[in-house]
Amino acid sequence: MQPSLPQNDPNAEKRSDYLKSQQQTYLFDYDYLSPLALSGELPPIESFSINYIAERIQATAELPVNMLAVKARSFLDPLDDLQDYEDFFSLLPLPPIAKTYQTDRAFAEQRLSGANPMVLRLLDPADSRAQILTKLPNLRLLDLRKELHDKNIYIADYTGTDSNYLAPAKVGGGTYEKGQKYLPKPRAFFHWRWTGVRDRGELVPIAIQLDINPESHVYTPSDPPLDWLFAKLCVQVADANHHEMNTHLGRTHLVMEPFAVVTARQLAKNHPLSLLLTPHFRFMLFNNHAARTQLINQSGPVDTLLAGTLAESLELARESYNTWSLDEFAFPTELKNRGLEDTNQLPHYPYRDDGLLLWNAIRNFVTGFLNHFYPTNQEISEDIELQSWAAELASEKGARVKGMPAQIDTVEQLIEIVTTVIFTCGPQHSAVNYPQDYYMSFAANMPLAAYRDIPAAGEVITEAQILKLLPPHKRAADQLQILYILASYQYDRLGYYDKSYKELYNKSFKEVFEGTPIEILVQQFQQELNIAEQKIDANNKKRVIPYISLKPSLVLNSISI
Numbered sequence: 001m002q003p004s005l006p007q008n009d010p011n012a013e014k015r016s017d018y019l020k021s022q023q024q025t026y027l028f029d030y031d032y033l034s035p036l037a038l039s040g041e042l043p044p045i046e047s048f049s050i051n052y053i054a055e056r057i058q059a060t061a062e063l064p065v066n067m068l069a070v071k072a073r074s075f076l077d078p079l080d081d082l083q084d085y086e087d088f089f090s091l092l093p094l095p096p097i098a099k100t101y102q103t104d105r106a107f108a109e110q111r112l113s114g115a116n117p118m119v120l121r122l123l124d125p126a127d128s129r130a131q132i133l134t135k136l137p138n139l140r141l142l143d144l145r146k147e148l149h150d151k152n153i154y155i156a157d158y159t160g161t162d163s164n165y166l167a168p169a170k171v172g173g174g175t176y177e178k179g180q181k182y183l184p185k186p187r188a189f190f191h192w193r194w195t196g197v198r199d200r201g202e203l204v205p206i207a208i209q210l211d212i213n214p215e216s217h218v219y220t221p222s223d224p225p226l227d228w229l230f231a232k233l234c235v236q237v238a239d240a241n242h243h244e245m246n247t248h249l250g251r252t253h254l255v256m257e258p259f260a261v262v263t264a265r266q267l268a269k270n271h272p273l274s275l276l277l278t279p280h281f282r283f284m285l286f287n288n289h290a291a292r293t294q295l296i297n298q299s300g301p302v303d304t305l306l307a308g309t310l311a312e313s314l315e316l317a318r319e320s321y322n323t324w325s326l327d328e329f330a331f332p333t334e335l336k337n338r339g340l341e342d343t344n345q346l347p348h349y350p351y352r353d354d355g356l357l358l359w360n361a362i363r364n365f366v367t368g369f370l371n372h373f374y375p376t377n378q379e380i381s382e383d384i385e386l387q388s389w390a391a392e393l394a395s396e397k398g399a400r401v402k403g404m405p406a407q408i409d410t411v412e413q414l415i416e417i418v419t420t421v422i423f424t425c426g427p428q429h430s431a432v433n434y435p436q437d438y439y440m441s442f443a444a445n446m447p448l449a450a451y452r453d454i455p456a457a458g459e460v461i462t463e464a465q466i467l468k469l470l471p472p473h474k475r476a477a478d479q480l481q482i483l484y485i486l487a488s489y490q491y492d493r494l495g496y497y498d499k500s501y502k503e504l505y506n507k508s509f510k511e512v513f514e515g516t517p518i519e520i521l522v523q524q525f526q527q528e529l530n531i532a533e534q535k536i537d538a539n540n541k542k543r544v545i546p547y548i549s550l551k552p553s554l555v556l557n558s559i560s561i
Contacts, residue, residue: 001270001505001512003270003275003516004268004270004272005271005272005379005382005383006268006271006383006384006385007383007384009268009270015268018268018269019265019266019268019385022264023266025043025264026039026043026261026264026265027039027040028040028258028399032292033254033317033321035321035322036321036400037258037399038254038258038261038288039261039285039288039289042286042289045504046283047286048287051503052283055491056489056561059489059490060488060489062091062092063481063484063485065091066089066091066092067477067480070087070088070090078451078467078470079467079470079472079476081463081467082444082463082467085470086098086442088442095438095441095442096545097438097439098442098444098445101442101445102229102232104204104221105544107232107235108190108202109544111188111190111203112203112348113349114239114439115239115240115243115435115438116243116247116432117349117350117431118247118251118351118432119156119157119158119239119247120155120156120190120340121154121155121156121157121338122151122153122339122340123148123153123189124148124339125148125149127155129157129187130144133153133189133206133207135218136218138222139207142206151345152191152192152193152194154189154191154203155187155188155190156187156235157187157188158184158185158186158187158235158238158242159186173307173308173309174303174306174307174312174449175309176304180453181449182237182307182449182451182453182454183307183308183449183450184210184234184235184237185238186208186209186210186235186238187212188207188209188232189206190203190204190205190206191204192345192346200348200542202348202544206220206221208228208231208232208234210231210455211454217457224461226461226462226465229466230461230466230469233450233466233469234450234454234469236445236447237307237446237450240306240446240447240448241306241307241308241316242316243432243440244306244313245302245313245314245316245317245320246316246317246319247320247432248429248432248433249291249317250318250320250321250324251321251324251424251428252424252428252429252432252433252559253284253288253291253429253559254288255324255424256424256559257284258393258398258399258400259277259393259399262389262392262393262398263278263281265392266388266389266392271385271386272370273389273418275512276369276418277421277422278500278504279492279500279501279504279558280422280557281425281558282557282558282560283491283559283560284558287561288559295482296314297310301478304475304478305448305471305478305479305482306448306449307449307450324402325402326401326403326404326417326420328403329420330420330423331355331356331359331420331423331428332356332359335352348543350539350547350550351547351549351550353539354536354539354547354550355428355550357532357535357550358423358494358532358552359419359423359427360528361495361525361532361552362419362422362426362427362525363415363419364524364525364528365521365525365528366418366419366422368517369521370411370414372521374411377410380408380409380410380411380414387408390404390406390408391407394406404417405417425558425559426555426556426557426558427494427550429556429558430549430550430554430555430556431555433487433561434487434549434554436487437483437484437486437487438487440483441479441480441484443470443471443475443476447470447471448471448475451469451470451471451472451475452465452469490554490556490561491556491561492557493552493553493555493556493557494552494555494557495522495525495529495557496557497509509522529552533551533552533553536548536550
């Protein structure tokens with residue numbers, strides 16, 4: 001198969017017939033979660049391969065044995081002791097977070113390198129939410145005016161007032177066999193303290209507001225330890241729901257699905273952009289279909305384990321789509337929008353620091369690849385398939401991708417688009433998928449729902465009340481099981497394409513691009529990723545908690561799980 005732009009292909013008629021067939025095969029579904037443009041019925045080529053299925057079964061082989069070994073008990077009652085949550089890991093390794101999750105340091109670090117490092121943002125001094133802190137007598141030792149001015153105060157807001165994170169008017173809470181589930185909608189405030197870990201400084205939690213009522217109690221570390229722990233766990237419940245339906249499902253799986261559909265519909269099989277992107281879409285459409293029928297269905301894990309009803313949880317995913325755009329969620333732009341791009345201002349942010357290494361490596365590779373096939377902008381304008389690709393992605397009658405231009409004029413413009421797509425399918429998805437095992441399979445750290453409401457005024461919090469908040473036995477076991485499955489298998493490795501190429505084209509990546517500069521470019525890409533891994537390993541030796549979610553060797557090419 002010879003890579004070719006349509007204007008250079010001698011088999012133009014055959015190419016046109018292929019695309020007509022593809023456009024009849026790959027159709028949009030606008031009904032499942034309007035206004036999202038998702039894929040309709042899929043051809044067999046999108047299904048999991050035999051090798052994929054076999055490898056994935058093998059990767060989870062220990063799970064059934066572990067679950068059988070868990071002590072039998074009343075499945076719907078609260079556990080007797082916080083320590084009991086460790087007993088779910090009878091054969092599987094106990095996540096290290098189980099030994100530290102109650103500490104302020106572990107709580108704060110999860111905003112920077114946990115399963116959902118996407119919520120924290122700089123708090124502007126003029127922001128009305130800053131007034132919440134100025135009324136707290138326990139923070140008088142902190143010069144809040146100065147700390148706000150010096151950009152040392154941060155917020156994680158789940159109230160719905162910040163990018164519709166949890167749409168409070170729309171999510172009331174689902175039910176389970178013994179009653180009501182709850183979804184707290186807190187605000188958590190953090191201070192970057194310039195002394196702490198090896199004199200580097202550290203992020204510390206300073207206040208949590210569980211109720212946006214101005215008269216309600218705001219929790220601080222000066223409160224009784226169990227009150228403060230209860231407040232932190234409410235943040236963790238909110239963060240878990242935001243993670244699953246917004247950061248994970250909405251802003252990786254769902255926003256990338258239209259790109260896979262349109263690439264199949266508008267780019268010939270041998271179009272260079274199709275050859276570049278297809279490994280980054282490998283199994284995504286089938287994986288998303290499987291999720292809709294097995295995870296996001298009535299009585300499925302999203303319905304039974306997350307805090308809201310199934311309809312409410314889907315509404316969170318819809319809101320995440322409505323507040324996402326291709327241009328604003330390019331990795332460096334997204335960091336800047338949250339005020340977290342400055343390494344001098346916030347010197348410790350592993351998600352940012354490791355992510356930028358991968359972003360730059362991807363962008364360098366994409367730049368070399370596209371410049372080879374589009375040496376001038378004339379090739380861009382003459383590529384009718386590329387222009388149809390862009391037009392359908394942007395069209396309200398097509399993929400409805402926000403921030404996508406309907407016409408591509410320059411190779412630089414295409415480089416930015418393709419870099420964002422590959423980063424989102426690869427590093428971004430891996431960064432929010434694989435930590436589910438480390439942080440979320442241990443239910444006491446990140447419960448997927450609360451099983452009692454936030455405290456009433458003057459209520460005394462005991463360990464029994466915290467256990468009532470946390471998932472009962474069956475829910476904790478189910479949470480472990482599903483999140484272990486979602487984070488236990490790695491199909492391929494970022495920048496290595498032979499596995500998908502041999503399954504899709506019966507050729508290696510090298511065979512397709514043999515004798516072209518692309519051979520050298522992919523080698524350079526792999527080298528740059530290996531250098532990035534060495535830097536990450538070196539940085540992890542200085543970090544309190546190693547961050548491995550963006551190690552290139554652990555990052556997938558695609559949203560294949």
